Amino acid sequence: MYRYDEFDHKFVAERTAQFRDQAARRLSGEITEDEFRPLRLMNGLYLQLHAYMLRVAIPYGTLSGTQMRQLAYIADKYDRGYGHFTTRQNIQYNWIKLEDTADILQALADVEMHAIQTSGNCIRNVTTDHWAGAAADELADPRPIAELIRQWSSLHPEFSFLPRKFKVAITGAPHDRAAVKVHDIGLRMHKNDAGAIGWEVMVGGGQGRTPMIAIAVRDFLPEKEVIPYLEAIMRVYNLFGRRDNKYKARIKILVHELGAEKFKSEVEAEYARHPAQSTEVDERELARISAYFKAPNYEELSRFAPRFEEAKRTDPEFARWAKNNLAAHLVDGYTIVNISLKPEGGIPGDATGDQMRQLATLAERYSFDELRVSHAQNIVLAHVKLEDVFAVWEALKASDMAAANYGLIGDIIACPGLDYCALATARSIPVAQAISRKFANVATQEHYGAVKLNISGCINACGHHHVGHIGILGLDKKGEEFYQITLGGSSSENASIGTILGPGFAAHEVPDAIETILNTYVKLRVSGEEFLHTYRRLGPAPFKEALYATA
Amino acid sequence: MPLLKNNAFVQDEWSTLDDDAALPEGGKIIVSFPRLANDWDLLAKFPGVLGVKLANTDKIDSLAPYFSQLAIIVLAFPAFTDGRAYSLARSLRLDGYRGELRAEGNLLPDQLQYMRQVGFDSFAVNDRFPLQSWQAASHQMSLAYQRGLYRVAGEGEVWSQRHQGFAPWEEQPHAG
Numbered sequence: 143m144y145r146y147d148e149f150d151h152k153f154v155a156e157r158t159a160q161f162r163d164q165a166a167r168r169l170s171g172e173i174t175e176d177e178f179r180p181l182r183l184m185n186g187l188y189l190q191l192h193a194y195m196l197r198v199a200i201p202y203g204t205l206s207g208t209q210m211r212q213l214a215y216i217a218d219k220y221d222r223g224y225g226h227f228t229t230r231q232n233i234q235y236n237w238i239k240l241e242d243t244a245d246i247l248q249a250l251a252d253v254e255m256h257a258i259q260t261s262g263n264c265i266r267n268v269t270t271d272h273w274a275g276a277a278a279d280e281l282a283d284p285r286p287i288a289e290l291i292r293q294w295s296s297l298h299p300e301f302s303f304l305p306r307k308f309k310v311a312i313t314g315a316p317h318d319r320a321a322v323k324v325h326d327i328g329l330r331m332h333k334n335d336a337g338a339i340g341w342e343v344m345v346g347g348g349q350g351r352t353p354m355i356a357i358a359v360r361d362f363l364p365e366k367e368v369i370p371y372l373e374a375i376m377r378v379y380n381l382f383g384r385r386d387n388k389y390k391a392r393i394k395i396l397v398h399e400l401g402a403e404k405f406k407s408e409v410e411a412e413y414a415r416h417p418a419q420s421t422e423v424d425e426r427e428l429a430r431i432s433a434y435f436k437a438p439n440y441e442e443l444s445r446f447a448p449r450f451e452e453a454k455r456t457d458p459e460f461a462r463w464a465k466n467n468l469a470a471h472l473v474d475g476y477t478i479v480n481i482s483l484k485p486e487g488g489i490p491g492d493a494t495g496d497q498m499r500q501l502a503t504l505a506e507r508y509s510f511d512e513l514r515v516s517h518a519q520n521i522v523l524a525h526v527k528l529e530d531v532f533a534v535w536e537a538l539k540a541s542d543m544a545a546a547n548y549g550l551i552g553d554i555i556a557c558p559g560l561d562y563c564a565l566a567t568a569r570s571i572p573v574a575q576a577i578s579r580k581f582a583n584v585a586t587q588e589h590y591g592a593v594k595l596n597i598s599g600c601i602n603a604c605g606h607h608h609v610g611h612i613g614i615l616g617l618d619k620k621g622e623e624f625y626q627i628t629l630g631g632s633s634s635e636n637a638s639i640g641t642i643l644g645p646g647f648a649a650h651e652v653p654d655a656i657e658t659i660l661n662t663y664v665k666l667r668v669s670g671e672e673f674l675h676t677y678r679r680l681g682p683a684p685f686k687e688a689l690y691a692t693a
Numbered sequence: 694m695p696l697l698k699n700n701a702f703v704q705d706e707w708s709t710l711d712d713d714a715a716l717p718e719g720g721k722i723i724v725s726f727p728r729l730a731n732d733w734d735l736l737a738k739f740p741g742v743l744g745v746k747l748a749n750t751d752k753i754d755s756l757a758p759y760f761s762q763l764a765i766i767v768l769a770f771p772a773f774t775d776g777r778a779y780s781l782a783r784s785l786r787l788d789g790y791r792g793e794l795r796a797e798g799n800l801l802p803d804q805l806q807y808m809r810q811v812g813f814d815s816f817a818v819n820d821r822f823p824l825q826s827w828q829a830a831s832h833q834m835s836l837a838y839q840r841g842l843y844r845v846a847g848e849g850e851v852w853s854q855r856h857q858g859f860a861p862w863e864e865q866p867h868a869g
Binding site (some may be wrong): 159163299303380 | 768776780784787803807808839840853854
């Protein structure tokens with residue numbers, strides 16, 4: 143994985159010193175809260191309902207054991223002993239004191255981490271496939287270009303006061319696990335007949351109150367042109383994006399209002415007007431970065447792992463977890479271990495300091511000292527030997543991280559909701575917990591198969607409910623929380639926005655409503671058909687009828 | 694409004710001319726972009742020195758023919774969160790404008806380095822902040838990842854330095 147050199151170290155050290163000074167000026171009253179706001183936001187510091195919240199960047203979701211240990215240390219020393227992994231592959235701490243923030247940033251800098259641009263109207267932390275570099279279906283590792291974009295976008299003087307936040311997602315695999323079509327910019331790797339890498343550039347996807355699927359502006363952008371081309375897109379957005387209404391300020395609205403063709407021609411005109419003087423340094427930098435992402439030193443192993451097979455035979459609980467939580471690795475004898483942070487009745491994405499240390503140990507011992515945070519708020523050990531999987535599982539089980547529900551109905555994505563967030567209109571966490579308890583039985587979950595359930599506590603859609611196969615949106619009606627259900631969303635390569643089924647439900651009614659939907663699916667599915675496919679084949683009618691006809 | 698240039702407060706020698714005001718005999722005057730375009734026949738013969746103030750919505754493509762006649766371009770920051778002028782400034786510099794580039798409006802000391810990096814070299818600031826705050830803020834980061842930014846002594850481009858043999862992009866005049 144990427145390591146800082148002297149320049150990166152100095153950059154983050156200076157940034158930390160700068161923030162220490164800014165925080166001191168705020169504490170002394172020299173600058174107002176309004177003036178401090180954009181400064182703290184660009185260092186990941188929010189003011190939430192009860193306290194400051196610090197969001198730490200985990201670039202493209204990859205981190206080392208040492209870094210995970212430091213996150214555990216911060217959780218224990220400065221928060222309440224836990225952290226929350228987010229849908230953007232970051233971690234956030236919900237109980238932070240302003241006075242401590244500069245020290246926390248220093249602790250992060252010590253392990254080559256920061257909180258730069260995890261919030262604010264700037265280019266946010268770049269996200270990618272959590273199986274990058276390991277997935278069997280991948281063309282090439284997308285993380286080198288992600289790191290290049292991270293560097294280029296860091297404190298970019300031209301693009302730090304955009305109309306609104308800006309999110310870039312990247313996939314190197316045809317099966318899109320990075321949701322690139324619902325980001326401000328999505329990049330998808332292609333290879334041409336000559337074997338050269340190019341990027342499909344998609345712009346204007348997004349969720350929030352106006353969900354939209356991105357349009358493609360380039361089908362095959364040569365890799366060396368990615369940075370200058372992104373500059374052109376950003377400049378068009380910075381100049382012409384709406385600033386009169388923050389709910390219409392994302393680039394998706396600009397794309398929508400101009401129309402796809404006009405937007406494309408504006409970008410191409412800007413790109414032609416200010417061509418890069420040379421892309422040679424970009425290419426050399428990308429080559430330098432790529433060396434850090436060379437494949438680890440895999441052992442030559444047989445595809446057949448006798449100890450692993452034996453463990454599955456003798457321990458049905460392990461067998462079930464292995465069936466649900468492992469994914470195909472590109473190298474024989476290795477597997478991808480998906481660790482669900484969704485125990486029965488738990489808070490999706492939360493991990494304690496002790497759990498983080500356990501994860502660090504497992505990564506160091508079994509996965510080339512590397513961890514991933516997935517946008518589904520889970521943790522991934524990307525390169526585990528099949529023969530080690532049982533030992534990993536036993537350790538996970540001892541730390542309450544062995545939920546066998548990866549990709550099933552219990553693997554719920556949820557935003558922090560009204561329990562923490564100042565924007566929320568309803569609580570998300572208790573609803574997630576109730577659903578998790580309702581479907582606690584893994585056999586029941588397997589019966590329903592692959593289904594993504596997403597919960598957002600307000601229209602801003604941080605829980606990505608628009609692209610959940612089942613989406614739940616918490617709203618407020620005259621002081622009462624109620625929950626709207628959408629079906630048919632997807633963030634994959636066949637992305638779609640879910641359709642609202644009908645009137646909302648009270649919090650206590652939601653788990654039963656979900657059960658009704660799932661049972662309707664089971665009744666109507668043809669053999670082997672997943673939930674989303676049944677929905678797409680039949681549309682909302684049978685689900686509506688099941689939910690509302692008898693009511 | 695104090696005027697900040699080269700890390701010091703200086704006297705502003707420019708005066709802004711309203712669109713309906715008569716042209717003076719000489720001096721240093723700033724006009725709006727519409728007036729520049731509409732009155733060009735008259736302004737081209739102006740015996741003094743000429744500058745223009747742009748609105749954030751002005752299309753700057755059509756400004757290039759006037760560059761050689763302009764000694765100053767003023768860009769507005771109606772709010773410190775309104776970042777359009779950063780892109781306007783960068784575009785003007787990329788288009789070849791080499792005169793004074795002034796930022797005016799609601800500016801914060803912590804934005805000074807960004808503004809300088811995209812090509813601004815004078816700053817009409819509000820008087821809330823003492824000179825020391827501006828001086829301290831003008832040079833907080835000694836490194837930038839982006840190439841082609843305006844720099845002062847002691848500031849470097851990471852990528853250019855990593856890959857020796859590549860000079861930083863072009864000489865940078867007017868880096869206030």
